[in-house]
Amino acid sequence: MSALARNRTLIAGAAVPLLAAAALTGCAEKSKAGGHGGVRVTADDSACKVSDDTFPAGHLKLHVENKGSKVTEVYVYAPGDRIVTERENIGPGTKAEITTEVEPGKYEIACKPGMKGDGIRQKVTAGGKGAKAERNPKLDSAVSEYRRYVQKQADETIPAAQKFADAVEDGDVEGAKKEYAVSRIGWERTEPVAESFGDIDPKVDVREDGLEEGQKWTGWHRLEKSPWEKKKISAEDKKLAGRLMKDLKDWRKRVGKAEITPTSMANGAKELLDEVATGKVTGEEERYSHTDLVDFQANVEGAEKAYELLRPVTAKKDAQLAKDLDKQFEAIGKLLDEHREGDGFVSYDKVGKSERKKLSDGVNALAEPLSRLAATVVA
DSSP states (O other), rough: OOEEEEEEEEEEETTOOBBBOOOOOSSOOOOSOSTTTOEEEEEESSSSSSOEEEEEEEEEEEEEEEEESEEEEEEEEGGGEEEEEOOOOOHHHHHEEEEHHHHEEEEEEEEEEETTTTOOEEEEEEEEESSSOOHHOOOOOOOOHHHHHHHHHHHHHHHHHHHHHHHHHTTHHHHHHHHHHHTTTHHHHHHHHHHHSSSSSHHHHHGGGGOOOTTTOOOOHHHHHHIIISSSSSSHHHHOOOOOOOHHHHHHHHHHTOOOOOHHHHHHHHHHHHHHIIITTTOOTTTOOOHHHHHHHHHHHHHHHHHHHHHHHHHOOHHHHHHHHHHHHHHHHHHHHEEEEETEEEGGGGGHHHHHHHHHHHHHHHHHHHHHTGGGOOO
């Protein structure tokens, strides 16, 4: 039984997101950088080189190589800094290949060595007169079902988060502790969709060490700190609880307009595993509450949901990949089960180094085949 079936009831300093944009299927990929089969991005500590600044709209492969000494992030941005796709954990001397979809228009590819600032950006253009990637009808159904899933998670987050906000506004420390982790489950299951808007995630889910210069700290983690570390709730916290609800309601309103494709679903599933690897396994995400395993499970559930919807097409095109993913999702579920306590999980500060290593190994074992999922859902 899968982890999702067993339980249906989301900037680490050492990690890097990497994003991609794509070229039309069927065009022969050239042996060197560029060509209609893909775009090569070479990142180092001070540069972001792109092999082609124009390419056809539709499916695109982005071949990334990090030649720098720092872990880097690579983003593809649409106008307004809307994130098209991303990928984390591109370490020094490593390569990655990402498949995604882009509409005709102007974009920016950004490399962020050390995961700092707005990145080193290159302007690129996806050409074509309204060209769209051809799609298997089963994938259209998967997108529709996933869109409903994402909306449901957002809808269910609002009342859960309201309970947390109410406890904060009432100055109820124990009540806030009780409701905090539960309030984040829907967000963590669908975080890549929320991150695609660009401006919502920094308002509601940023950690203190992830703040940009001049940015005010707001959101869940700002409110997490007071009950656990300060053991009291301030007047400022009470105001920020209302701000959190305002921002989350904005998220819920905008989710229905999110751009979702089969490749964004597949890449989003991989991003959720990257979230686990870079924040949850390390214990950095929930550093005050130590509720990391609740987030861990939610990330895995969200990734598995996307995979389950894409599985019929994946299994037909790459049966072995589907078998590998089935096996690894089941394995990560069993690892999580080892840390259950009552209706939830043990506090993560009670999970020792050897147990954390097992969890990390499990995440890596799942992340590798999951990184190949997007390639199976292109036409």
